[in-house]
Amino acid sequence: MNIANRKYIIVLFILVIGVLYSLRLFYMQVIDDTWVLRAQEIAEKRKEVLPPRAVIFDRNGLKIVSNKTYYNLMFIENNIPKLDTVAFAKLINWTPIQVRERFAEIKEGEGVYRNKSSGKKTPNYQKKRAYPFLKELSLEEITNIALHLDNFPGFYEEVTSMRSYPFSNGANILGYLNEATRKEIDEDRFYRPGSNIGRSGIERFYEKELRGRKGIRYVVTSAMNNPIESYANGKYDTIAKQAPGLKLGMDITLQAYGELLMQNKKGCIVAIEPESGDILAMISAPSFDPNLLVGRRNISLNYPKLVTDINKPLFPRPLQAEYPPGSIFKLVQSLIALQEGVITEETGFPCNKSVVGCHNHPNASGVAQAVQYSCNPYFYAVVRKIIQQRKSKNTFTDAEKGLNLWHSYMNSFGLGKKLETDVSGQRPGLIPDSKYYDRIYGRHQWAFSTIRSISIGQGEIKLTPLQMANIAAIIANKGWYIEPHFVKSIGDSGPLPIYQKKNYTMVEAKNFSAVIEGMRRVVNEPGGTGSAARLKDIMVCGKTGTVQNSQGEDHSVFIAFAPMENPKIALAIFVENAGAGGTWAAPIASLIIEKYLLSKISDSDKEKRIIEATLSNFNKP
């Protein structure tokens, strides 16, 4: 073979490489998009920008939940040339050992990467990444540190935003935020490790409305993870948007006043505007300053204290405490009996103390008087007539039918079920039906005589204070209610449709007048049990309750609405282990009504007595 022909072999080599590379480049750049995705992964970072959480206003436009700026002290290990641990510890008022421990903690804790599908945890601490060394520093705290940060390269401050409560009231209702759990992060892509999420109360219920819209910035980042420029001049970026403010029906002044009245006591106050269903105030006593549960530092410091406090300040009583209602329940019994036609407004029953105990009062010759005197035997007779209507010959089947009818009446009053209130953590209370008693006594093994204590709101009956206040609102409205709710309006959108709808009870409006008259007499007539709620300028209608219970002294209960004509406020007061309803709950109700309607207090002695009282069951620290 001629040696000169070898040039063809060499040319062949060159051409093969040229063609091979061209094909490879065509595949890599035009066909396969693996590398486009890889490049995005490497250099184009999505930076999420969280908007501040929406602000919450009270009914008069006062800011009750807002945001405050806090600072994190961040560090990037790669940017720390050599840390003078002793000087740094001195700057942040720690010991050098604590500083070293914190570094170790970050490496093992916050640097851990968890695989979503397998759940496996692998250390993923990266020296080029930023981690918070100290979190949630106040302006003063960071100012002291920031002055000297020049001496500690690799450390810098970062701004964050956290909740702030200018009024320090309503902690149980407003709720608090804390870090999203692993499950929440997995379920909703909005959250990242360290994100805050509404943990209770309104913050939790309205989480989606409050959190706003995340902004996303696409930036080109360097190998050191530092942003260099915005990607495509920000063409794909979205701006973080704070959600519109939430306007509550709550009157923060009233809420604060209620908390003041309830200090050193256990119990609750719930006030509703009957016409709109707005919750004006919801006091759970004892309460705490909501600022105690802002941010990780505060929560880890204060939460254990609150959770172990024997007065249970974290327990949202108006929503979750299920109490026997006592005599206030007689109002509903009267209404059902009148609607069913088993009695008339003029029906009288003797006060027969052999059936059930009662106090000394004249025989009631009608519904209004029976309410005024709160006559126990009277309501035994009334409820017997509801349950045993003689529609069936067998007493037991008759009782079964009667109880179920009664139960559906109770449901129409929002009892025995959760109300559609916009807050998480409600309890339904308990209104027994036939199945309930079948489970206890067996089918057709019980009749009215077995279950008679339900007539006077004792026995199995359980209501939450919110439900009690709603009864007052229903009576004030003569037969209907709007689901009690906190949020009047999200931004300017007005009340949600569900909070514009009137829910009618099974009792017609015409049957309410006798009961309302009775409630007027309770407060305003001699011999009424609620005279302590009487006000000179306002016609208050109310009903006391004194609930026997196994935990000691009776609970003091009072529900009321005012003024009698065109009512503006309906409320329930529940004071645990305080004694008779007229002694504690009634005066508190009058103070709340006066404060709300007139913004002044006429009887300062009454106010002083209530504020200064410390009830025996309250454990002072």
Add this chain to the structure above:
Amino acid sequence: MRKNDSLLSKLDWPLFISFMILVFLGLATVYSVAFNEENPSIFAFSEKYGKQIIWLGASFFIGLLIFLIDADYYSKIALPVYISVLVLLVIVLFMPPINGARAWLGVGSLGVQPAEFAKIATALLLSKYISELVVKFQTIKTVLTACLILFVPALLIALQPDAGTLVVFSSFLFVMYREGLTFDPIILGVLNTIPGIKFKSTWLGNHFIPVLFVFLFLCIITLVLSNVQFHLWGFPNNTFQGSTGVVLTLGSISLLLLLFIRRISSRRDRPRMILVIALGFLITASISLFVDKAFSGLAKHQRNRIELVLGLKEDPDGGDYNRNRAMAAVGSGGALGKGYMGASVSSIESNHVPESETDFIFCPFAEEWGFLGSIILVATYMFMLLRIIFIAERQRAPFNRIYAYCVAMILFYHFAINIGMNIGFAPVIGIPLPFFSYGGSSILSFCVLVFILLKLDSQRIDVL
């Protein structure tokens, strides 16, 4: 003046223009990668593009000098140049190391790398030696002498260490192949001891160098397949190793050849042909098995390295960082690229792709210009290389031809390895892309390499 007229008319314009296109694209890419807003002028000499301009200016000035020197002179200065470069290569070994290699003479941006110029010196001396031989370039003595010319600078460069340039030195083997290098003396010495065989030359001996590279390719295939388990229905255990697969494939090819032996050889040649096929099978099969065994006998870190290069293992943020980032940059360019100055993965400030202005300069180019730019670049290089071979073959003087082949093969190696490591076809060994990569020594040496060729070619008629 007749002389000046002839210079322009005798210059090989196709080569010169393709050269200028690459120089221009290279400078534009360096400008894009190293762009600094504070010094936007391309003549900002504190920036890399400014420095590149200085080096290009110096190169063209030297080019002018080269054109003033008579072509005869280059074979005469070959030995002195070679010896002075050797001296420099020795001196550089006593310099303080930069990035772990003693490759630099001088300080900072004025430093030069003698290894870059060793390529020119070796090309000149090799051309001179082979062209002045009175015997054929096939005797053992001549081949060994030629190999010695390569080996001395290659050894000194290996000591720096500079693996990339060392690999490039093997490109001279192809030049020697073109000039008639044969391994027949060795192969025949073995083969003809077998009774009944009397070959005059073998195909293998003639084309030993290309065959060697094809064999390397075979080894790589074996390694790639060595981790793959084959499943074959009908076999007792159903699976066998990749290297066994290669052997089986080679065996089947040999069997096929034997079956069709009537078609591919005359009756007289048949015994020889059978022997060749049998030997070919035995040799390839044993190489394949040997590679497989040798590979599993390697130390773990060496094995890792090879596995990474061959893409048998993924470690995008660890050992495979450079190549992975480079491929992301190239691949993300798409069909039309991200636009000039639009590189995001391979821009120098993002620093995802290391050395994106030197060894990995193809990344920003391919990222900004996409497949369109890449194919133009590959085509320009192809054109240039084939043009140089065309020029080589039209020379009357063997010195000129051999030198032209040296230029072609050096450029080819740089092109193939540099682009190859950007697209995952070659291991990451740091060698510059000719005329593109930032760096004084490489720009200067490649320009001089081409200028000498242009000068030699322009005077090819004068040679008797």
